[in-house]
Amino acid sequence: MSLANTAIAIPAKPRRAKRSGAHVTTLPLLAPSVGLLLVFSLVPLAATIYFSLIRYNLLNPAIHGFAGISNYRYLLRDPALYHSLLVSVLLVVEVLVITIGSAAVLASLFQKKFPGRSVARVLMISPFFVMPTVSALIWKNLLMHPVNGLIAWITRGLGLGVIDFFADWPVTAVVVIVAWQWMPFAFLILLTALQSLDEETREAADLDGAGPIAIFFNIELPHMGRAIAVVTMMETIFQLGIFAEIYVTTSGGPGDATTNLTFLIYERALLAFNVGGASAAGVIAIILANILATFMVRIVGKELDT
Amino acid sequence: MNQRARYSPVAGTFAWLAALLMFFPIFWMVLASFKTELGAIATPPQLVFVPTLENYDTILERADYLSFALNSVIISVGATVLALLLAVPAAYSMAFYPSKRTKGTLLWMLSTKMLPAVGVLVPIYLFAKSLDLLDTRTLLVIMNMLMNLPIVVWMLFTFFKEMPKAIIEATRIDGASQWQTMFLVLLPLVLPGIASTALLNIILCWNEAFWSLNLTAHDAAPLTAFIASFSAPQGLFWAKLSAASTLAIAPIVVFGWFSQRQLVSGLTFGAVK
Numbered sequence: 001m002s003l004a005n006t007a008i009a010i011p012a013k014p015r016r017a018k019r020s021g022a023h024v025t026t027l028p029l030l031a032p033s034v035g036l037l038l039v040f041s042l043v044p045l046a047a048t049i050y051f052s053l054i055r056y057n058l059l060n061p062a063i064h065g066f067a068g069i070s071n072y073r074y075l076l077r078d079p080a081l082y083h084s085l086l087v088s089v090l091l092v093v094e095v096l097v098i099t100i101g102s103a104a105v106l107a108s109l110f111q112k113k114f115p116g117r118s119v120a121r122v123l124m125i126s127p128f129f130v131m132p133t134v135s136a137l138i139w140k141n142l143l144m145h146p147v148n149g150l151i152a153w154i155t156r157g158l159g160l161g162v163i164d165f166f167a168d169w170p171v172t173a174v175v176v177i178v179a180w181q182w183m184p185f186a187f188l189i190l191l192t193a194l195q196s197l198d199e200e201t202r203e204a205a206d207l208d209g210a211g212p213i214a215i216f217f218n219i220e221l222p223h224m225g226r227a228i229a230v231v232t233m234m235e236t237i238f239q240l241g242i243f244a245e246i247y248v249t250t251s252g253g254p255g256d257a258t259t260n261l262t263f264l265i266y267e268r269a270l271l272a273f274n275v276g277g278a279s280a281a282g283v284i285a286i287i288l289a290n291i292l293a294t295f296m297v298r299i300v301g302k303e304l305d306t
Numbered sequence: 307m308n309q310r311a312r313y314s315p316v317a318g319t320f321a322w323l324a325a326l327l328m329f330f331p332i333f334w335m336v337l338a339s340f341k342t343e344l345g346a347i348a349t350p351p352q353l354v355f356v357p358t359l360e361n362y363d364t365i366l367e368r369a370d371y372l373s374f375a376l377n378s379v380i381i382s383v384g385a386t387v388l389a390l391l392l393a394v395p396a397a398y399s400m401a402f403y404p405s406k407r408t409k410g411t412l413l414w415m416l417s418t419k420m421l422p423a424v425g426v427l428v429p430i431y432l433f434a435k436s437l438d439l440l441d442t443r444t445l446l447v448i449m450n451m452l453m454n455l456p457i458v459v460w461m462l463f464t465f466f467k468e469m470p471k472a473i474i475e476a477t478r479i480d481g482a483s484q485w486q487t488m489f490l491v492l493l494p495l496v497l498p499g500i501a502s503t504a505l506l507n508i509i510l511c512w513n514e515a516f517w518s519l520n521l522t523a524h525d526a527a528p529l530t531a532f533i534a535s536f537s538a539p540q541g542l543f544w545a546k547l548s549a550a551s552t553l554a555i556a557p558i559v560v561f562g563w564f565s566q567r568q569l570v571s572g573l574t575f576g577a578v579k
Contacts, residue, residue, distance in 0.1 A: 029484075031398035033459055034411065040452045041418045045414045047351055047429030073543065108323055114318025121570075122563050123329035129562035130332065131513035133533050139336045141544050148333065148347040148544075188570055212317075235456075237419045242516040265424045285422040291320040293417035 051279035058273035071280035125184035136248035193227035220300035339548035361549035378528040382511035385450035401466030465499030
């Protein structure tokens with residue numbers, strides 16, 4: 001996307017606005033934003049492509065010179081790359097399913113009247129304000145710790161034994177943390193969408209004898225379709241780049257169980273100091289992000305109707 | 307809400323349960339910050355205990371909390387103001403003078419957000435270093451602004467699009483210039499939308515960790531770096547870590563609580579027609 005569309009992104013010349021019939025020059029209005037984003041996405045991209053073609057190790061200046069495609073060849077033969085892609089996709093999909101599923105149900109509950117609704121809503125959305133490093137620390141230490149954590153104490157009390165989340169279920173553990181943070185976001189958007197639903201429709205269904213579950217699936221859920229598309233896009237954008245949660249809790253482990261593409265590049269660049277190899281992975285990440293973006297844009301674009 | 311709508315006890319119970327469950331981790335952390343180090347890791351967990359402020363004393367003694375917090379405020383607000391200044395004209399022009407390219411431009415902007423930040427870290431780091439911008443608030447303001455510009459443009463676009471086009475025509479016929487139309491007529495109308503865009507942006511900037519950790523050392527370090535400085539070598543000092551965490555999130559959580567009504571009304575991204 002970012003490459004394909006750059007050519008059409010800047011309005012080439014002032015256009016005549018059809019609607020008002022007056023000359024409207026949109027260029028000075030659009031140019032600052034579009035221009036900055038272009039520079040910001042293209043210059044580092046060019047630099048990354050350049051680095052990916054040379055041998056460049058921050059620790060060892062003896063490694064230098066033109067590498068051609070050897071960084072890529074090495075990377076594409078590396079199973080770690082494919083595994084990290086799988087982890088990236090798994091994280092995004094699992095978080096999306098959990099957050100949207102529960103947010104839809106909760107939005108349906110919260111649009112009904114009950115005592116203390118606004119206080120409950122404030123509590124509900126609070127996790128969204130917590131910075132990722134802090135929420136990772138809360139879950140890692142206070143809740144999921146296998147010895148002193150609260151969950152371990154509860155499961156021990158119930159006679160279920162102790163689950164060492166970050167050792168046995170590392171991906172699930174990261175998914176739980178990320179979903180906890182992002183569910184409020186999905187919840188807010190779906191709730192707003194649901195509140196625009198005509199009350200009469202719901203009442204009519206109620207009078208016709210439809211139960212709350214039937215109303216949820218046949219009236220409320222379809223009404224939220226557009227909002228769900230928007231949430232899917234926004235969450236995907238943010239969650240492809242999940243970093244802090246992994247950095248704080250598992251550091252990509254155990255082994256490479258929770259190494260997503262972002263973390264893999266980080267490891268190569270800043271822990272192994274292999275700028276060439278990391279840049280090659282960066283270029284691959286950018287290409288994949290663009291392919292994904294094209295798909296998303298197709299789906300959401302249809303919903304958009306600009 | 308319809309007047310006939312009654313309280314729904316079942317929905318209310320489940321909603322409250324879910325809300326308390328969602329909030330519990332935050333509550334538990336704040337609670338831990340008032341425990342002694344031994345109390346914080348005790349099993350069974352302490353529910354009743356003599357609260358201590360010792361952890362807060364230690365944390366505030368060891369790090370200059372106010373300077374981190376000030377950096378967070380300056381960076382979040384600065385990046386938000388700058389992003390709004392750039393995005394309002396762009397969103398205005400796309401909403402009111404759409405062309406064949408508008409949709410493509412908008413979606414392209416969003417797609418730049420999918421680029422993995424870590425993929426461009428090295429060039430940006432080297433670039434900032436050559437301009438002597440490392441560890442400056444200026445650099446973080448610019449980075450945060452760029453990171454969120456697509457979202458800001460997108461949100462504003464959805465608000466502008468809901469404005470009736472006739473308003474523009476009327477003001478144009480009355481002889482107002484493009485800038486007058488935008489700033490004097492439309493801006494006041496979309497002010498609630500701009501407010502909620504700004505709120506979301508401030509929250510996102512406040513919690514941004516990747517660039518903050520990699521591009522600052524001390525002078526410009528915001529609260530995300532503050533908390534990271536405590537998390538690394540501390541091991542099992544959970545009470546102190548909880549106190550530091552509470553200090554790091556308190557301003558933004560309280561800010562979020564007070565502004566949530568505003569935030570809620572605007573967080574639709576055009577999802578509601």
